[in-house]
Amino acid sequence: MESTAIGLWGIPLAILAGAIRVSTPFIFVSLGETITERSGRINLGLEGTLVFGAMTAYAIAVVTGSPWLGVAGAMAAGASFGLIHGFICRWPKVNDIAIGIAMMQFGLGLAFFLGKPYIQPAAPHLPSIPFGFWSGLPQIQAALDINVLFLIGAALTFALRWVLANTRIGLTLRVVGDSTDAARAMGIDPHRVRLVATAVGGAFAAVGGAYLSLYYPGAWNEGISSGQGLMAVALVIFARWNPVGCFLAALLFGGAGALGPALQSVGVTSGYYLFYAAPYALTLVIMIATSSPNRPVPGMPGALSLTK
Template structure:
């Protein structure tokens, strides 16, 4: 009876709940890729990092019964993946795109190989905060049941936005990202900065994977990711390398991903499954809309290039 009293409001509530749940991995992966690209490097291997982070977090959680320890372990493995990517890409004539694809396949394969023993065991989930405690309606309580990582993502987006503009580290990152020669003239080591930035980006991407396995959907399997790591690259471009823009764009992607389940929840039985493709369609639209052979992207780091 509680669901019936919601009526048509069940759709926006389901979209809100889905946006919060689905957007969280996008938030962390896109913020990580923003750090990396701000330094003048692109990392297409984050899909593999995300999946390996999901496996690592779940495995550690199963063995220790501590989901937060699983998140920390995922961060460590993500940093290692990012550091390897950054170290390889510092060599002359190395193509960032090719290395990223290779690291993605390596991460996926290694996760599937090492994660087989952890497909069946159950593990404790990350905690959530019941912001809907005031309501007697189950759909409202479910929509406002927010995972702690989502809140951490909000704080992280604001801190990164502030740090890029107001700290020495942010200034160094922007200088390296805009001009390698200018950075060297200032006594900055661009390769070192980019390696650290790529490692930091990989660490955050792995947190997005930990969320997938430890909260939503909350299990480990070989189909846990639906390309969030790759779509996050388009999301960063759409957000113009702005951390707060990444957070808002992640909510948009999350809401698009929640359209299908929201329609299904109110009894739409035909055609709703087409809306499951909404995030991928949105990715294509963004890439097409932001592509131009005659002008550069506003806000793009000057040293950022798809080829080296």
């Protein structure tokens, strides 16, 4: 046997590589949802936006030959989904959760319907940067072949944190999210802020979809997401509405997702269903450990409520 196998070192490497490869959609969807929820609104429909974004990006990339046009198209489509959601939810007595679920179904259905002709053709993929050039090992080269969208996602994480903490835009968003009345008293139109925040959130989520169809796994089919959009929405609560927390939680999920295949590949073959459940078990443990019956979840925007 040639020395191409790296044995047990494959596990940490796979977790690192998986964290980078698998996390990007989680990063974008959870950052988008953070913006939306910080404005005091929940958009559960991001799973639909993610899948519709994946389809739009793939279709545009197939037709035009440019993956970046695909990403731009997905952003536009995602923003429109967010606008529809935001527009409907501005009316009194409209429940965001119900609209979110309706929009999720709408996004999935429309993506399946319009995406039919694009299952077979191959689209050009988004570029990646070979940060592993220094290593002679093909495994490390492959693991450190990092997609540009991941880097953009990482940069956006810190930019968003800065914007929320230090700028007027961030302050406006937080005021609207914490108290609708206070925002009105300050002369801010909460409806408009929430509409924009939901649209931006939708655009972010659609970019996550573009990553799925145009880079990893890099194909459009109807099962491409398998619930990642929903998980990412849950990650936002897990990350306490903090962008950096979202980024780390996404990395954790990506890495934990790579654990099951990696363990099987080194010969730990029993109980793989259990390893596949690892990310969810981990989430449960952290949620239970950090929650308390006596106080609300820390960091939760004041105007955010599940019942309206």
